[in-house]
Amino acid sequence: MSVTTLLFVLLSAMAVGSAVMMLLSKNAVKSILWLIVVFFAISGHYILLNAQFLAIVNIIVYAGAIMVLFLFVVMLMNLNSEAEPVKNYRLHIIGIVSGGSLLLIVLAALLQNNRAQLVQMKIGDQGLIQNLGKVLFTNYVLPFEIASVLFLSAMVGAVVLSKRS
Amino acid sequence: MGSYITFPELLIWLPLLAGISCFFMKKGEAAKTMAILASCIVLAVSVGSFFYTDAAQYASYNTVNYYWLKHIGSSFFLGLDETGRLLTFLTALSFPIIFISTQKNNYKNPGAFYGLMLLTMAGLMGVFVAIDALVFYFFWELALIPVYFLCSRWGGEQRIQTTFKFFVYTFAGSLLMLVGIMYVYMHTPQRMFGDGSVSDHSFALQSFMGALLQPGEQQWLFWLFFIAFAIKMPVFPFHTWQPGTYDQAPTAVTMVLSGVMVKMGLFGVIRWLIPILPAATSMFANLVIILCIIGIIYASCIAMVQDNLKKLVAYSSIAHIGLMCASLFALNELSVQGAVIQLFSHGINIIGMWIVIDLLERQTGVKHISQLGGVAQKAPVLTIFLVIIALANIALPLTNAFVGEFLMFSGLFKANAWYAVAAGLSIILAAVYTLRMIQKVFYGETNAVTACVKDISFAEKASLGVIVVFIFLLGVMPQHIIEFTKEAVTALIALKK
């Protein structure tokens, strides 16, 4: 079993495990921290796939910005104390069962064909910053510009929603 | 005229415009006069149209064809054929009679009332002259909507629920028919328009008759169409909206419903169902006839125990319509000829009945047989008219209904003796409930309720007089109307497969 595989398995285990932990942990802050771990694992996967740019962006944007924002909000509301009263377990069971069966159905369908399609690991330059940058500012300049509308509306939204009157 | 404006257009636009203008009339009298005037003019037009019957010579007077939705092959295609002409005449004749005979009823917001009435008239006219399936469907609904408003605005206590039931019932039926129309349309051949443009399919009646349909398709299409028509007529067991509606609707509207609107269903059978789906028709004819006959006896029986005058007439109407429908499907010359005559006669007679009932209800405020009595002493003239009309209703010889029913029964007999026997029972039952009604309402001693009854005024005399004249005219010399509708009948039975 090659190093790559080993790494893959480790990272996967880490990602799934901490995702489950996020789900299980009562405390909101803990869940956030677990989620950050998941993101790191995923970044690890990106590196494994030689998608360096995304790996970095993932750390910066997700683990850095977004999660901190979450953490900030949670702290602000100090929900760290367990706020969830008695749960409806029946609903949970149903939820888990249906979610699981969804996974099974899709996987069952996908894994039928046994023709191996390999994924290029560790090499390949598509994920390098200069390539992506070139593509982004040539082919994808229009989407890039239009994405700004998204941020504008987000900005306006922030104003509309949180400006005290 | 001719190339400028044609009879069908006149028949539709005149009442339509008059109706719309009525809405803007503040003064009730003005609206009423407008309505009466307009309907009389329409009557004149319709009478005039009888002088231009020759299809070949006066085509430009009787048919009109505007390009409308060209790329889907629909055009504003109207035409007057024998049956259509007869029924437009019935419509044109009924409305003045209705307006004049009910002019004493005063409605709140009369402008709207008469406006809607005239719109209904326009819709009915449209149904009877449309030769394009889509146009037909348009007018079919158009005749329904104003009636809905008329009934639920000016009707009796439970008007809203009753009318709504009526509306949804009919609306559902007509939507099914719409599906049928679409399906047939998809199987129609290409259509070339006058200006050379072509559409792959067409809504014109001719194309519909030329549609290529498998027997299997015809079978379920038949029911899509038939149910719509059956609800409109109504035929047992689709009739339950009818007694309530007749009871609750304002009498003027009830006259329209029972006199003219039920003919839409029968006309639909004549103009669309049989021509488009001859194979299925002959396949299901017996089934339909049996259904109708059950309805005839069933309705007559129920009519015998009705205490409510209006419901009594309603059920008797169901019986009569059932007979007409049955004989249409018997599809031999006798029966169809009879049905066509009866289309007209029944309209006239039942409107007469309603006029009398309306007079009674207006004066006494009751419509229950058990509460009335001895009217004959107070209003002999009214009684005479009623008796004549009632006897016409039970098809006494020398009245118009006799001719129709005689032909229909003999036609049914020709189709199958037992049909005639079973349906014939209605002759007896009809006598039973009609005479019972006459006896309980008009004979006997007067009571507190009927003491105040006055005899009828000139206006009602006039309108009833017209009706009675028609009753005897058609009763003694039916040959004219027969001559007039012969070709239509032969054309129809020629379709029989």
Place this chain on the structure above:
Amino acid sequence: MNAIIFSAIWGIVMMFSGAFIESKKTPRYLAIAGIAGLFLLNFLELYSGTVLFAIDTHDMIRTNSFNLSFLAVVFGSTLLYFLLSGKDVERVGEHVGEYFALIFFVLCGVALSATFNTLLFLFIGIEIISIPLYILTGSDKRNLKSNEAALKYFLMGAFSTGIMLMGIAFIYGGNSNASFFINNIQLGEGTMPVMIAVGLVLLMVALSFKVSAAPFHFWTPDVYDGSPTVFTSFMSTIVKVAAFFAFLRLFDNAFGKVQAQWQVLIMVLTIATLLVGNITAIFQQSVKRMMAYSSIAQAGFMMLALFSLNDWGREGLVLYSAAYCVATIGFFSILIKMNDYTIDGFNGLARQQPLLAFTATVFLLSLTGIPLTAGFMGKFYLLMSAVQNGGNTLLVVVAVIFAAISAYYYFRVIQAMYFKEANTVAVNPEEISGGFKFLLALSAAIILLLGIYPEFLLGWLYR
């Protein structure tokens, strides 16, 4: 193309107007001017192909007379919406300019999702539509219902976004052409690759959510009910038809060739939607909520266009959108004026405000699909498309039966207006200006015009 850029620009303009202009009226006039301009520019592009902003889109955007005329319909209805309900936008809160800005951003998204040629733009378009809507839903900050609606909408919306992205991922993975272009998807011979199939289902789910087709409709009643009525009107009309157009565009261009393999799914969704929408609407007491369900029911009808990807369907969808938008916007503009949103609130409106009652009746008749109204023509075309597709006439019969049922709840309002006696004042007369009445009459006229002569609109589809 014009539309995308201009709406974005004008959104920014509105944004600044909100920031720097004190008067509450001015933004509205600006907005009306903007939408008029938007309509004109788009019409210009449709009419003469004039494009103001020549940008190389690398084929990510494709415009043709079909989607341009659809956009014309959308912008036209928006114009009508601004004219009829602009005042009421001012009532929602103090950020008038911002509200209009957000609406323009939404229009930008609409333009994108009507013209996209790559899944990226589908995604971005949908998001640009959704995010401002989350905000508009919550714009009535003091109102808990509004907050709740906003959060529900946001959470479920985000969830559906996740689904959609997963779908896109699978499409990309299954597409041996390694491309996001919807017209460049390798569907393979015979049955399509499993990955494509999975992606297709996921995309269908996500878009069904956007068009609120059962069983993905649950957000609709709550959100429409909770958000400020004036925005409900916008959401339930323009946004919804846009989403539908995107739905149709995607499945028509990307998966049209293998329709046989997914038609049954659409049929299931259609029937479910018709059922839920119509049946649930019947029992509603609040007209606003009833309209929410009715919008679901209408969606059920529009699904027919997807069921049968043929010209009848495409034309029908445009026609239906026009009919549905005008009627619903008109009706909402009246509903907003009502003092009481329950059905009894409409009692005796005919006596107090004949014109309002009459136009409302026209709108409702159109929604029911009575002949001579645009609504009928729309239904007619869509039903016709299903019949021609021939797949399943039973579906058509089901559809018409539900159409008959729909009369049940629309006519309850008509009955209230005309046949019930009023005990209170339904509408404060001072709120009804002459111009408002005129515009209502105008929209009623439009509905009748389209109902009698649909070529008027359809003519533009095939230039």
Place this chain on the structure above:
Amino acid sequence: MSNILEFVWLIPVLPLIGFLINGLGRNNLSKGLSGIIGSGVVLASFIISVLVFVQVKSGGSLDNSYFDFINISSLQLGFEFKVDVLSSLFLLIITGVGFLIHVYSTAYMHDEPAKDFAKYFSYLNLFVFSMLLLVMGGNFVIMFIGWEGVGLCSYLLIGYWYKKEENTDAANKAFVMNRIGDLGFLLAVFWIIAKIGSVNYDVVFSAASLAKFSATDITGITLLLFVGATGKSAQIPLYTWLPDAMAGPTPVSALIHAATMVTAGIYMIARSNALFSLSEFTMTVITIIGLATALLAASIAIRQNDIKKVLAYSTVSQLGFMFLALGTGNYVAAVFHVLTHAFFKALMFLGSGSVIHAMGGEQDIRNMGGLHKHMKITSVTFLIGCLAISGIPGLSGFFSKDEILAGAFGVHGYGKVIYAIALFTALLTAFYMFRLYFITFTGKFRGTHEQEHHLHESPAAMTIPLVILAVLSIVGGYIGVPEALGGNHALAQYLSPVLKSAAHHLEHSTEYILMALSTILVVAAILFAWMKFKNYQGEGEATGFGRLLQNKWYVDEIYTAVVTKPLAALSGLLDRVVEKKGIDGFVNGVGRAVNYGSRQLRLVQNGQVGVYVLLMVIGMLVLFFIQLFA
């Protein structure tokens, strides 16, 4: 006027005109005037009828279609009249007797207010018109038009005093029962149309078209026609309306329910004898029904105390005799009896009318008695009538009835039995008629004092018709003297073009024996009645058989129990259960179901985001399953 037949259409038209004048001008006409108009038109048409009769006697006949009634390729049907020996004879009876009764009515109805008086005469004229239409019609449809017309008139006249409910009840009963018959008639007509597409007598009875009929057709048609006859001519099972019909004014009973309308059935069968003769079965049925009716009615008549009811039942019984004659193929005898019966039964009805008139509306014979000394003419004429109907030799009844009996006797096989029963019935007839006579006119008066004080002979307008009819009842028989009595049966010869007289001729010796036998027995019966009732004091409450007869064998009650009640119950059931609960219930049920569904379905929308998402996921599952595995 060379050929009176040209103007034959005047015969029905004149009464029609009278009807219109009286009907429309009823508010303005004085009694005298409307009386004159009413009777005048009938007199006029009587005169024409006489001329026509003469013409026809000298071999003329008319078969004329005036205009197309219905003319389509599968049915040509003109408005056509046929005047031949048969119809011309009936024309005489109708117009003649009709005229007398009109005259009589002018006096009888004199207490009516003017407008009702006019109404009455308009109805009478209308009746005469319809009756003439019936007999002159050249095809079955025209006959049917008259057929229903007379039914209508009898309805109107029975219910003439419409304020009393039992009158209108009787009227309805009469009309409905007639309708039942009419349905049979109609069906027969349809059958004929279906077979040969025409209803014209000459066409139908032509050998060519008779050949077209199968045996079943013939039997079916004739039976159906006979059903029609039973309705109109009050035979079992449809006879019960006639006694009730006595609710109408007495002259009406005389004209419609004795002389003319009720004989329409006989006319119709006689007219279509060509058909009937072909069906052995039908003939047997007719015989049996006729005989049974005659016996039943006679038995009931014995115990009736209402003077008109007795006459009514005797009418039914006599009609039974006529049908017996028809059934035995003895058409001439039937027509002959129609003629004589018209005379003496009209006579007796008018007589009873004069009695009732004198008694101030009293009809119960138990309150009469000894009227002879008060009203001689009435009494005498009535006596003549009784003698005639009982068949005392020399009077008209004797000849006709004897011919019927003889015909019956001649029937092969069971002829003797029929004869015996018929004879017994004849005896009963004699008995009850004279019971009536003695109770009414002999003995001492049993009524109240003011009645006795009020007693008087009726005015001339009433007595003159009585006298005339009396004379006719005596001499009327001599147009049909059988060969056995050295006569040459003028009537039979006159009718021979249309009617073959009875097939089986008896030995003269046998005839003599039969005549003697019947005469002796009848006289005995009369004497018995004389002893029993000459001074009648009212009899005790009837018991056993007597009560059964008094209650008319409970036939009405049985009909009510078997037909009327169940039908009403059924209708009620249909209305309440099938209609309201069943069909309408279903329709409303659909609506309710939708409402219920709505109420349930909205509960799914429970506001919980978690649940919403869950449902979405499940939906997704379903879609996946369909797409990937189904």
Place this chain on the structure above:
Amino acid sequence: MDIKAYLVLSLTLFTIGIIGVLVRRNAILVFMCIELMLNAVNLLMVAFSKMHAVSPVMKASATYASDAQIFVFFIMVVAAAEVSVGLAIIVMLYRNTHSVDINFLNRLKN
């Protein structure tokens, strides 16, 4: 490495996200689960891009494999915008109701 492995992995993460949405009731956590779903998608996208990078088919465009990674980039962008709005909404709600428990959100129902 076979693509299947990545399929399993990212679908598992995705499903965990879904289940989280189903079972958690704290709005913020639900939102986080959604973020997890997005990340699962991102991972799959990248994996696919690398799969196509070696797939033998003729390349649709010069940027055939970068497309997916650009797409992921855009997903992140959108996610960021979404987060800001979402958190704004949550905060606003919290201001009014001092709770972020979605099960208490049932003023709107039926």
